[in-house]
Amino acid sequence: MENPAPQILDAQPALRLRDIGKVYRSFRRPSDRLKQLFFGGRRRYYVEHAALVGIDLDVPRGQTVGIVGRNGSGKSTLLRILCGVLLPTRGTVSARGRIAPLLALGAGFNPDFTGRENVLLNAAILGLTDEEIAERFAEIAAFAGIGDALEAPVSTYSSGMFARLAFSVAVCVSPDILVVDEILSVGDSAFARKCFARMEAIKAQGATILFVSHSATAVRELCDRAILLEGGKLVDDGTPREVLRHYNRLLHPGAAVPQSVEHRVPCTAATNHATNSDDMIGWFDPALETIDPTIGEGDDVRLLWPRFEGPDGAIRNRIRRGGRGELCFDIESDRPIEDACFSYNLRTITGIIAAGETWPARGEHLSIEAGQRLTVRFPIEMHLTPGDYFLTISVATRHEDGFLQRLGDVAAFVVESDATHEQRGYAAISVGVPRIELLEPRPDAEG
Amino acid sequence: MVVPDALAIPWRHRRLVARLARRDIAARYRGSIFGPLWALALPLAMLGIYNFAFGRIFGGRFGESATGDAPFALVLFAGLLLFQIFGDIVQSSPSLIRNNATYIKQIIFPLEILPVVAVVVALFNAAVSFAMLLVFYAVLIEAPPISALWIGVIALPLIFLAIGAGWLLSSIGAYFRDLTQVAGLVCTATLFLTPIFYPLEAVPASLRTVIGLNPIATVVEQARSVLFRSEPPDFMALALCLLGSLVVYFAGFAVFQRLRPHFADLV
Numbered sequence: 001m002e003n004p005a006p007q008i009l010d011a012q013p014a015l016r017l018r019d020i021g022k023v024y025r026s027f028r029r030p031s032d033r034l035k036q037l038f039f040g041g042r043r044r045y046y047v048e049h050a051a052l053v054g055i056d057l058d059v060p061r062g063q064t065v066g067i068v069g070r071n072g073s074g075k076s077t078l079l080r081i082l083c084g085v086l087l088p089t090r091g092t093v094s095a096r097g098r099i100a101p102l103l104a105l106g107a108g109f110n111p112d113f114t115g116r117e118n119v120l121l122n123a124a125i126l127g128l129t130d131e132e133i134a135e136r137f138a139e140i141a142a143f144a145g146i147g148d149a150l151e152a153p154v155s156t157y158s159s160g161m162f163a164r165l166a167f168s169v170a171v172c173v174s175p176d177i178l179v180v181d182e183i184l185s186v187g188d189s190a191f192a193r194k195c196f197a198r199m200e201a202i203k204a205q206g207a208t209i210l211f212v213s214h215s216a217t218a219v220r221e222l223c224d225r226a227i228l229l230e231g232g233k234l235v236d237d238g239t240p241r242e243v244l245r246h247y248n249r250l251l252h253p254g255a256a257v258p259q260s261v262e263h264r265v266p267c268t269a270a271t272n273h274a275t276n277s278d279d280m281i282g283w284f285d286p287a288l289e290t291i292d293p294t295i296g297e298g299d300d301v302r303l304l305w306p307r308f309e310g311p312d313g314a315i316r317n318r319i320r321r322g323g324r325g326e327l328c329f330d331i332e333s334d335r336p337i338e339d340a341c342f343s344y345n346l347r348t349i350t351g352i353i354a355a356g357e358t359w360p361a362r363g364e365h366l367s368i369e370a371g372q373r374l375t376v377r378f379p380i381e382m383h384l385t386p387g388d389y390f391l392t393i394s395v396a397t398r399h400e401d402g403f404l405q406r407l408g409d410v411a412a413f414v415v416e417s418d419a420t421h422e423q424r425g426y427a428a429i430s431v432g433v434p435r436i437e438l439l440e441p442r443p444d445a446e447g
Numbered sequence: 448m449v450v451p452d453a454l455a456i457p458w459r460h461r462r463l464v465a466r467l468a469r470r471d472i473a474a475r476y477r478g479s480i481f482g483p484l485w486a487l488a489l490p491l492a493m494l495g496i497y498n499f500a501f502g503r504i505f506g507g508r509f510g511e512s513a514t515g516d517a518p519f520a521l522v523l524f525a526g527l528l529l530f531q532i533f534g535d536i537v538q539s540s541p542s543l544i545r546n547n548a549t550y551i552k553q554i555i556f557p558l559e560i561l562p563v564v565a566v567v568v569a570l571f572n573a574a575v576s577f578a579m580l581l582v583f584y585a586v587l588i589e590a591p592p593i594s595a596l597w598i599g600v601i602a603l604p605l606i607f608l609a610i611g612a613g614w615l616l617s618s619i620g621a622y623f624r625d626l627t628q629v630a631g632l633v634c635t636a637t638l639f640l641t642p643i644f645y646p647l648e649a650v651p652a653s654l655r656t657v658i659g660l661n662p663i664a665t666v667v668e669q670a671r672s673v674l675f676r677s678e679p680p681d682f683m684a685l686a687l688c689l690l691g692s693l694v695v696y697f698a699g700f701a702v703f704q705r706l707r708p709h710f711a712d713l714v
Contacts, residue, residue, distance in 0.1 A: 024712065033622065080711065084555060087708040099555065107553035110470065112477040117470075124466050125556060 012096055013058040014177055014208040015082060020055040020091035022077050022232075023048050051077045052232045055091070061176075064209040066219035066240055068247045069229035075212045076181055078229065079103060082210065083179050097176025097208075100126065104181070106166035111155035115146065115165050118154055122169045136172050143198070144168040171198055177208045196222060216244050220351035241351060245408075274314035281310045282319035282382075288412050296394075301337070301404040304330040306344075306393050306411045309377075318414045319382045321428055326377040329393050337368040339398040342376045346389040347409070354384055354426035362398060383428045386417035453700035457563045457610075464560050468567040490576040494524050494583060517675045518587055521580065525674055526643035526667040528576040529605060533663055535569040536562070536609045537634045541620030541627040543613070548714040558707055559700070562613025566606060573602075584674075592677035601669045601680055608662055608692040614699030618706040621713050641667055662688045 025046035027033045032045035039045075052074045059065055069075050080086035082093055083101040108125055109118045119140055123133045141150055144165045146157075154162060171178070178199070199222060203209055213219050219226055219240050226243035228236035228250075236246045273284035306329040307315045316325070327344055345356035357378055360366050368374065391413065394406035415428075423430055457464065476482045498520035505519075543561055550556040577598070584591045620626040641663045642650065650658055658664050665688040669680040 030624065080552070085552060086711045101553070101555060103553040104549070107549040108556075110474060112474060113470070121466055121470055124463050125550075125554060127555075130462060 012061075014061040014063075014096050015057070015059040015210070016092075016094045017055055017057040017082065018092045020052055020057075020078070020081060020088045020093065021050070022052040022074075022081060022086070023050050023089040025049075050232055052081070052088070055234050057227065057234065057237075059208055059210065061096075061208055062203075062206050063225060064203050064211065064223045066223035066226040066243075067210060067212045067229065068214075068216075068219060068226060068243065070250060073229040074232040075229055076103075077232075079179050079181055079210065079212060095177060098127075098173065099177045099179060100170065100173050100175030102167070102170045102178070102180045105163050105170070106154075109154055109162075109166065112153055114153055115144075115150040115157070116141075119150075119165065119169050122166075123172060126169070126173050128173060140168045140172045143172075143194075167195055167198075171202065174205070175202070175207055177210070178202055180209065180211045182212050182214060216247075217351065219244060241349075241409075244351070272314045274310060274312070274316050277318075279310075279316070280320065281323040281325060282308075282316035282416065284314070284316050285318045285414070288317050288414060295408075295410075296403055296406040298405070300334040301395060302332045303393055303395060303405050303407050304332065306391055306407065308411075308413060317412065318416055320416045321382060321384075321386065321418050323382045324380070325382075326379050327391070328375055328377045330373065330375050331368070331395055332373045333368050333404075334370060336370045337395070337397050337404065338365075340366050340368050340404075341396055341398060343394045343396070344378060345392045346384065346413070347392060348426065349388050349390075352426065354389060355380075382415055384415045385423050385425055385428045386415045389413045389415065449697055449701045449704070452704075453697050456557065456559050460557050460560045463557070464563050464567060467560070467564045468571065471564060471568045472571055486572070486575050487579065490528070490572075490579045493576075494520065494579060497523050497527075517584075521583060521587065522671060522675060523644065524576070524580055524583075525670055526641070528573050528580065529602065529667055529670055530638060530641055530643055530663060531576075532566070532569045532573050532602075532605055533609050533612065534634050534638065535572070536565055536613045537616060537630050537637070539565055540613045540616035541624075541630045543617040544621035544710055545624075545714050551710050551714055558710070559614070559703060562617050562703075563610055565613055566609045569609065570602075570606065591674065594673040594677045594679060597673040597680050598670055601666055601673065601685065604662055604685065604689040604692040605666045607689070607696040611692065611695035611697070611699035614703035615695070618703040618710075621706065621710050637661070637663065640664075643667060660691075662691045 025036075025048060027036070027046045035043075036045040055078065067075050067078065077086065079101070080103065081088045082095065083099055083103070084093070084095070085101065085103070106118075108122055110121075113121070119137065120133060123136070123140070124130075128136070144150070144161075144167075146161050146164060149157065149161060150165075154165070157165070180199070196218070199209060199211075203222075209222075211219070211223060223240050226236075226238065226240040227234055228243050228247050230250060236243045273286075274281070275283060277283045306327075308317060308319060308325055309328055310316055310323070310325040316323070319325070329342075329344075331342075341358055341360060343356065343358040345353045348354055359376075359378065389412070390409040391411040392406070392408045393410065394403045396403045420433060472486075476485050479485060481488070498518065501523060502518055502520045540562060543565065544551065544558075547558075547561055550561070551558065581591050581595070616626060616630060620630075640658060641661055642658065647655065647658065647664065647668055665684050669685060672678045673680055
């Protein structure tokens with residue numbers, strides 16, 4: 001593969017797919033394949049099955065793209081084509097840089113050989129020179145973290161150990177484009193976390209990543225962009241949030257139909273808003289809005305007016321850290337609800353649930369009569385790290401699965417930064433400015 | 448560009464070829480109690496069996512003119528070990544692509560070198576057999592003649608032929624599994640159409656030209672000449688033989704490259 005100058009790399013997408021189509025021919029009998037070869041001009045001896053249809057995709061350098069879709073939607077075929085392992089029936093693929101495909105963990109591992117021998121061979125197969133292998137061996141071994149088992153035959157490994165070693169080798173090639181199929185489901189969660197960390201590191205080095213996963217969390221957490229395949233077609237392309245929502249709709253048809261939410265959910269009903277940005281708890285920012293909330297089907301149970309109220313009853317959506325108040329929403333029900341329970345979740349932009357509650361607890365009974373209206377109030381203190389959060393609320397009954405009504409991402413909140421230094425994560429546990437305490441020199445130290 | 452690529456690609460991946468060949472050789476003995484000793488024991492046993500069957504029971508002997516007074520078993524073994532390089536490839540190639548499905552479907556891999564690796568493994572086995580042959584030669588007759596060193600040059604056409612056949616059979620075998628059955632037949636037929644169990648002189652003159660078209664026949668004949676008659680090889684015959692082998696080599700490469708994009712659909 002040629003190595004053009006970096007500025008050309010930047011201008012060109014790392015991957016460019018144009019009108020990619022893949023048709024599998026299935027022959028009923030092996031002899032049909034022979035007949036097709038000789039008499040193909042006159043007759044067709046196979047059944048065609050289109051796995052991909054007209055896929056156009058440009059992936060800029062450094063972008064991480066999640067590919068989601070149901071089983072058989074063409075995800076793996078697409079990955080194989082863009083790795084160059086499979087030839088498309090039509091269309092063109094152009095890729096710039098070294099591609100590392102992780103289509104299956106431990107492809108080419110020989111169970112009779114030791115971990116060390118397999119690492120050496122696999123690294124060579126992946127295209128590393130002997131010098132590079134020698135250079136990186138320690139790193140690979142350290143990442144796998146399987147200790148002395150490295151000298152034992154791979155056939156004696158647990159599936160977790162196997163996965164760790166295989167992943168370590170696969171990512172050691174410092175690829176320009178990393179292509180990962182659904183493989184991180186193996187191994188324990190700690191290892192999965194490590195793999196993601198490694199992928200984030202590869203991403204931070206400017207690599208382009210394409211990533212198939214059934215895990216919505218993984219796609220939200222890792223990807224800048226997601227595409228949705230359905231029946232071999234690219235049906236959605238956008239932010240992970242939007243695409244995953246679309247995907248969910250495919251998976252659970254009818255569960256969450258997007259409608260014009262605005263007139264059904266008066267998010268900003270005209271009442272008392274805190275407008276003073278010097279307020280100790282926070283204030284209301286009318287510009288802050290949530291895009292494309294989801295709303296459950298059916299309208300015999302309605303959730304209305306999700307909001308955060310300060311102790312003074314004024315509504316706020318920019319809240320200072322530690323700000324105390326109540327997360328409230330209203331319920332109207334045309335039907336009686338036995339053993340009702342209410343939930344809220346606060347999600348980050350990437351979809352991680354930063355906080356959430358369900359109330360009342362199982363075993364406590366709360367019933368709503370037909371025609372009743374009520375407000376649920378969750379008292380909270382906003383101990384989340386500064387950033388954007390999206391509110392999802394729901395009502396359910398302990399007697400049925402699923403929700404009676406659920407509004408996804410109906411309100412946005414910003415936790416205002418008060419910090420003088422960087423904080424990470426979701427929970428705000430810092431309660432002050434760090435300080436330094438000077439220690440006496442060690443008595444045994446020289447001088 | 449078939450001709451330069453056919454030579455450049457195996458050369459570019461020579462280290463990977465060496466590594467894979469080492470792996471394949473080691474894999475054969477891995478887990479067995481005697482390990483690499485088998486590499487010596489098997490040709491030794493074969494040589495013993497030939498000596499018993501053809502030397503003691505048949506009392507066979509090649510024509511004096513062809514091979515001097517060397518024991519029939521040694522002459523036979525020399526031909527057989529060379530033929531086996533080709534035979535191994537013909538037997539294993541039709542299922543080569545199918546047996547390496549992970550390399551085809553899951554990683555980016557220079558598939559062209561798979562048949563090359565198989566040939567290197569076959570060469571290793573032949574080299575061990577050849578070493579055994581030299582030991583027996585020294586024990587049964589005398590120190591092998593210096594002309595035996597020509598064997599390296601004589602084997603060259605055979606190597607190109609084997610790699611070419613490997614490319615051809617492995618790529619076609621990916622499409623048609625029936626080739627596995629045919630290959631066994633072809634292998635046996637070639638074995639008997641090559642003067643291994645008999646000297647070329649034993650062939651009726653009318654058929655000799657037909658046999659002469661078989662490059663393996665030339666290789667075997669020349670090998671016997673340098674081993675048992677202490678004569679330098681017939682370079683004219685070798686050059687023609689090399690030419691024929693190179694045609695198979697490049698044709699095999701061209702066919703392999705042509706069919707290779709579809710392997711992933713087939714396995």
